[in-house]
Amino acid sequence: MADNDEYDRFLQTHEFQLLVNNIPKHFYRRLYEKMKNEIFDSGSYFQLCPADDDDEELEGTYNAERRYYxxxxxxxxxxxHNDENAIFLIDHAWTYRIKDARNNLTTIPTLYERMASLMNIDAETKEDGIELVLQRMWKYNQTYTLTSTQVETQRDCEETYEPYWYIMDELGSSIRHSNTNANVCCTSFFFGPSQxxxxxxxxxxxxxxxxxxxxxxxVYDNNETLDRSIRLLPWKHLHARKTFLxxxxxxxxSELFNQKLQNSLEIFEKCHQHDLYDKKQILMNDSIEIDQDRAWKVYTxxxxxxxxxxxxxxxxxxxxxxADILFVMKQLNEFRHETIENKLISQFPFENIITNKELLALTARRWKSLYGSSTSxxxxxxxxxxSPPWLATTFNLxxxxxxxxxxxxxxEDQQLDNTWIVKPINLTRSIDMSVTNSLDMIIRL
Known part of the structure; x- marks a missing residue:
């Protein structure tokens, strides 16, 4: 009875993950039991086999450098449809954040050796090997971000939402890609009871x-689009990738480069779709009298x-x-007169076209399209x-x-510096910011 109660709680608290990952219902009970008891029974069903570079199942240019399948x-x-046990756990060999990767490989015993073996790396020195791991790991990396319901309250700050990256164990990392012959689905799953x-x-x-x-x-998107082909580049042989690009x-x-993102209203409208404001009365509130003898109520x-x-x-x-004063970090969407009348607020309507990095870049590009000229x-x-000459070339990936x-x-072909700063749209300061010259890394981020 107690176990049934625990299972019911599992279904309730993990419902979102079960549905989003499209896990068939007849797997639910066995998945719960395997995660609860940490049952890794894939060895009774599967084996690792040495990869043959001439194997036609490699699909031509994909799955480079994998030692096993x-x-x-x-x-x-x-x-x-009928086998309730046909769902399997994969252990994670290495979980880390990008900023810690090099230090992990240097300081955690046997981690480098395991990653070098898993990624088929044979380097003369450990330092050279670590560089190769940092390059090649983007062919193996998976990622997840914990939500507000999965973290402790005292740790519920913006840094908490910085993504984790992980390398699956030798079995999981040896499952190869196929565009047309995929016969399993693989995804991450957070088990709350054991965290x-x-x-x-x-x-x-x-x-x-x-x-x-x-x-x-x-790449789960099965539409044969150019973007999908680009997202698959990290798993292509280097020569095939360069030829393709x-x-x-x-x-x-020319049709690819004639699409001017700065001329599209989609992003601007998306960022303001929930805004409420008076179109005819967006004014600075200069009618408030400053009474130095009163205590001003502040919400922050x-x-x-x-x-x-x-x-x-x-x-x-x-x-x-x-409140008399609203001093908030969260973006305000409500600017109607009856709501903010007689309040002092720390924001103004549409300010995010210069405070949001993706909108600032587009605003600058729109300025150039209206007033600028050729820059190069x-x-x-x-x-x-x-991009205008006074703004670093910026792409919304x-x-x-x-x-x-x-x-x-x-x-790269022009032998120009190819170092890029990659920033997430939804995090502030330098959280989850990366500086890299790796195309694999940029695509995977």
Whole structure:
């Protein structure tokens, strides 16, 4: 009875993950039991086999540098519809944050040796080997970010949401990619009771032939688009990758470079879709009289303001509706007159076109399209892209990944510096910011 209660709680608290990962319901009970008891039974169903570079199943240019592949054992049948046990756990060999990767490889005993073996690296020195691991790990990396319901309250700060990266164990890391023959699905799953992140995989088609290799799809979007091809580049042989990108020049792929993101209203409208304001009355409130004898009620979500605002003229309160002053970090969407009348606020409508990094770059590019001129005699990609001369060339990788990858290859061929700063859209300061010249890393980020 107690175990049934625990299982019911598991279903309730993990419902979102179960649904988002499209895990079939008949796997739920066995998945719960395996995670609860840490049952890693894949060795009874699968084996590692040495990879043959001439193997046609390599799909031409994919799966470079993998030493092994994974196949079923001789008498194994996996039915995705009826076999409740056909869901398996994968252990994580290394979990880290990007800023800690080099130090981990240097200081954690046997970690470098395990990663070098897993990634098929044979270097003369450990220092050289670590450099190769840091380059090649993007072919193996998986990632997750904990949500606010998965972290302790006292640690619930912005740094908590910085992504974790992980390398699966030898079995998980040896499952190869296929565009057309994927027969298992692999995903990460956070088990709340033990606060453990697992990787899990299960069949999506019936597997009944002896020694069948299992494949997964590294990019879940099955639409044959250019962006999908770009996202698969980290797993391509280097020569094939460069040939592919060199074909996408500004001369023979003009339609790709004629798409001007700065001329699209989609991003601006998306950022302001929930804004409420008076179109005819967005005014500075200069009618408030400053009474130095009263205590001004302040609502804030800023920890430092809460800690240090102790002057007698101010009173911190928890209800923003009762406040005279709103000093908030969270972006305000409500600017209607009846809401903010007689309040002093620390923001103004639409300020995020200069405070949000992705909108600032687009605003600068729109300025150049209206008032600027050609910025480079030698770089046609910069002129096509639209960055003004006073702003570092900036790509929004959500929308411009293909254009960026082509430009990256162009700069490499021109022997120009190819170091880029990569920043997440939704985090402040330098959290999760990376500086790199690795195209694999930039695509995977």
């Amino acid at each position: 994974v196949s079923t054992l001789q008498d194994i049948v996996l039915d995705p 453990t992140m697992f990787s899990i995989f299960y069949p999506i088609v019936r597997i009944d032939q002896p020694y069948t290799e299992i494949f997964r799809n590294f 060199r074909h996408l020049t500004i001369e023979n792929s 979500d800023h920890e430092l303001v809460t800690q240090y605002l102790n002057d007698k003229h101010y009173q911190l309160i928890d209800d923003p509706d009762q 005699d030698n770089d046609p990609y910069i002129d096509s892209h639209g 959500t929308y411009e990944l293909s254009q960026f990858a082509v430009y990256f290859q162009y700069r």
